[in-house]
Amino acid sequence: MPVDVGQPVWQDLQSPRDLSAAERRLLETLVGAVGDPVLQRQLNTAAVTASCRCGCSSVRLLSEGPPVAEARTRQLSEVDRSDHVQVDAWSRTPVHPDVHVVLHVVAGLIAELELFAGEEGVAVSAAELADLTGITVA
Numbered sequence: 001m002p003v004d005v006g007q008p009v010w011q012d013l014q015s016p017r018d019l020s021a022a023e024r025r026l027l028e029t030l031v032g033a034v035g036d037p038v039l040q041r042q043l044n045t046a047a048v049t050a051s052c053r054c055g056c057s058s059v060r061l062l063s064e065g066p067p068v069a070e071a072r073t074r075q076l077s078e079v080d081r082s083d084h085v086q087v088d089a090w091s092r093t094p095v096h097p098d099v100h101v102v103l104h105v106v107a108g109l110i111a112e113l114e115l116f117a118g119e120e121g122v123a124v125s126a127a128e129l130a131d132l133t134g135i136t137v138a
């Protein structure tokens with residue numbers, strides 16, 4: 001199966017770390033756009049377990065759950081999937097005018113926060129991101 005350009009390749013951290021303040025703010029906005037209390041609750045225990053090998057600022061997430069139910073996931077999914085929802089948004093920093101921000105919810109759990117500035121290996125400072133725009137849930 002071909003690997004999509006920009007698809008993260010994870011490097012596990014030696015031990016999980018807390019979300020940075022900027023990561024937490026992004027996730028609160030993205031999860032807030034979904035408006036599901038189960039997902040909201042996952043933020044309380046969310047931690048970062050891996051970073052992307054390519055050098056971008058994407059992170060893999062782990063939370064204690066509980067997961068969003070499959071039936072609810074299917075309601076949120078635009079393509080009728082019971083195992084995946086993604087929340088897309090756009091932002092910018094002073095150096096990157098177009099940053100694509102994506103939260104993946106896998107099997108009902110917040111799983112990945114991608115920060116993609118147009119090509120692989122570009123680090124984006126989450127702390128410098130402007131407010132998210134164009135948020136969609138699919």
Ligand SMILES: [Zn+2]
Binds near residue numbers: 008009053057
């Ligand atoms: Zn990457």
